[in-house]
Amino acid sequence: MKRTLRFQRKYLCIPYVVFLVLFIVLPIVLIIFYAFTDNKGFFSFDALVDFFTTPTKISILLNSVFIALQTTIICLIISYPLAYFLANKKFNRNGVLITLFIMPMWINFVLRTGATRDLLTWLGINGGKVPYLATLIGMVYNYLPFTVLPLYTTMLKLDRSQIEAASDLGATPFQVFLRNIIPQSLPGVVSAATMVFMPTMSSYVISDTLSEGKITLFGNSIYISFSNSQWNTGSFLALIMLIIIFLSMLVTHRFSREPEARGGTW
Amino acid sequence: MEDNHIITLDHISKSFGDSLIVDDISLFIKKGEFVTFLGPSGCGKTTTLRMISGFEMPSKGRVLLNGKDVTNLPPYKRPINTVFQRYALFPHLDVYDNVAFGLKLKKVPVVIKKRNGKEVTKMKHLPAKVIDQKVARALKIVDLEDLEDRSIDTLSGGQQQRVAIARAIVNEPEILLLDEPLGALDLKMRKEMQLELKEMHKKLGITFIYVTHDQEEALTMSDTIVVMKSGVVQQIGTPTQIYNEPQNAFVADFIGESNIYSANMVDKRKVRFLNWTWDCVDDFEINENVDVVVRPEDVILMGPRTTNLIGTIKSKIFKGVHYEYTVIVGKSELQARDTRDLKVDSHVSIKIDPQNIQIMKKQYNINAFYDAYITKDNKVAMTDDEFECDLTQLLPGSKIDDDGYLVKNGVRYNLTDAPVAVEIEIKAIALSDDISASEVHGVIINSIWKGDYYQVLVRSSSEEDYIIDTQDSWNINDIVSIIVKKDDIKLRLKGDISKYEEDA
């Protein structure tokens, strides 16, 4: 080969790749390593056995899944019609309204959570009295914009002529909704759901603040392991979270035609 | 090495991964010439151009510029500029800045007198005034004087094309490379630009190297044409040479309309094809198998006469000045042109002047059929020999739908009766004495021992000849089945696929 070594564009990615390997891949490898060792560094199933034999830990996991599901469903129910209306030019000229829905996201999220808590306290929905309800409201408050956006973008892409054609052919508005709008907007629903479900399960600040420490979700238990420097337990919990994320990715990948919706919503 | 060879390609090859794109090309280009690399897509013409410009380095071989080895010289150090296929104008710059781009980077030696009287030479950028003048001159050459401040995306395709040319010639390169520069323009603009480019070539006096798949463009513009196929040069010559004396059946088929037949030299300057013996002017060995090409305009149709070959007119198409006739002769077809309006189904006698019968050495390295077509069952037919084939190769990313149409991105193509050129590797054909093994049958007419295999010539029942390399020995006059696997049939559509779009 008579190839001289020239500057090549592909070499530019070296720092990026090194960074990814050091700070994305390596930490995950370490998590797996720590999950199956004890605090002396020997191979052990302690964390695993502990997790599956402690009823509270299992119930925390199930509780988190449950509250995440509830949050997701409530968010979808609220934002689906909202997105549908907003995608209609009659209600949302120049897309100003949609900006209004995103705007709160630019105010510090912890501050917003505190404000929600103070509001609920003022209204008497006290974390001390009704921690579950308060947490649920807090979650919905925080994640609603994340469902409005992907739904809004899919609604914008709805093939309106198809809808008109369907009603022209004698379909009732309800049939049109069922047969046309729902299937067409399914990818948006899926990406909206993924944007709420995972973050809710792993959230810490919202449940900790709104339930005044009374409700422990999966994220909280990881945080507690961190505060107590229990690296092995924490790593095992994180590993479970990773597995759940991986599984839900597999499920949503089948439904969603827009794998990069999350990056594109900003 | 002659002085006027500006570019010499010395046994260059280029492969990407496992595929060999350019296969051992050697040629030279003379200073001031207008050279065109012509060939179907994927023939390696653009890759060859990119090796001249320096964007690709040859896997093997050398590129010489004015006799100096520049094989490893990066593009920005070569006195060569390129006009790209889709112009590649910088969208963030306006017309002026696009054209001035190269000039602003250029440094020229300037002699500066120091205070102590010594003279030093320093490399300096061109002064703004000089750049202004040069840009103005270049824009004048391409007829865009008033558009300096326009942004690129306010320009029409033709204007962008001109800016791209101005941007290249303003640097006063020794060679201008043009990679299918007119491909994106409509037909009328294209004709205009062809003439203008030719004019510009005369005015500037520099070497133009042009790449195209359009044979007409090549014939109109070039001093020299290099015809390429599968990374190999097929023929180099002037447009007249290429048209009148094609060196092989591929060139004959690719350039202009042609009738191509397998033929046999039956006597001195006598060649037999279409079941008729013709006088010719080329000297080949007696009994040699050859290919002949006859241009449709050289076929003379006359009233039936017993002394001539007789054919039947199958169809005609009015082309303005003349009619295009398809004449059936025995089992073969013949394309002819005539200004007279003859009746379909009438008998005509056929005359071809000896000097219009171009005889070419037969290529024994591949089976090529230039008058094949697609049947309604999506098979490919060489006369009456029908083979299963893979139509999706004609349009990458396409599929065959349930109704048998070729589909891509929702567009359906109906390829029934579409003319194609077919190539089958000589190793890809299998023979069998089991008559039921294939629908295509033939007779062994020749078998030569080549040292470690036989090269067998089979003539099918519809009088097509197939060359096969095989380990088996066959006897002359054996009847065999001819078997070709679907994927071994390489198709090339004649004309653009858009012609075959189905109306919705």
Place this chain on the structure above:
Amino acid sequence: MVKKIFANIYIYLILFLMYLPILLLIVFSFTDSTNVGVWKGFSFDLFPRLFHNQEIMVALGNTIIIALISSIVSVLLGTTGAIGVFYSKKRNKRVVEAVTQIPVVNAEIVMALSLTVLFVFLGSMIFKTSLFSFHTLLIGHVCLSLPFVYLSVKPKLQQMDPNLYEAAMDLGCTPRRALVKVVIPQIIPGIISGFLLSMTLSLDDFIVTAFLRGPGLLSGDKAIETLSTLVQAKIKKGPIPPELRALTTILFLIVLTVVVIVAVYRNHFAKTFGTKKNLRRLRNVR
């Protein structure tokens, strides 16, 4: 008609509910009471008090410094990364893109914990000292935003005419120069949106900061406090401190101003010059 009224009521009701907590803080930022809901007469007192609150000012400073530095690092790494990967072989490309997706889909707390474990491991096994500092925090924030920079630059590269880079070299640019003079200007919108995205993510972050911070920056010997960590510590103990209500008002005004400016700017240009083409033309006036 009924549908229209219903839709409008629905939209504005949800909007009102969404803004209610923030509105509450804003309203009560003009009264000097310890709790929201208790009105003690109109006053601007909270605003000067905010600016004199050392704790909050330090946290705010830290937050801005971290956001700026981490965004710049992310933009540099992400842009060069996207360019490099774009021109790499297909197989390598696929691997890097898959890894890039990890932090996008991963839960923030898992990423934060995994980095913590890494630094604990490195600190105890190799460096024999605690590594937690501004640097670990910076790495965490870069991890957070890096994939988003990558993902916003990548489509710009895909949209770019692949011959532009070659055209620049053909006209005499060295490869490096061609990148700066031709490729970067083409992808600059992607770089800018990547930067803004990084800023937003960093300014808002709590978990990564809480896990990875150490002493440094304006906090001196104490663990770095950002707005998020400070507010979290405060609201764990009781209601939002009065000064932070004033801060919310200011933040809201800033966000509102930016949004309005952007909207008016767009609208103004759209009206004056109509098409995008003309907008570009305006930009090109020398």
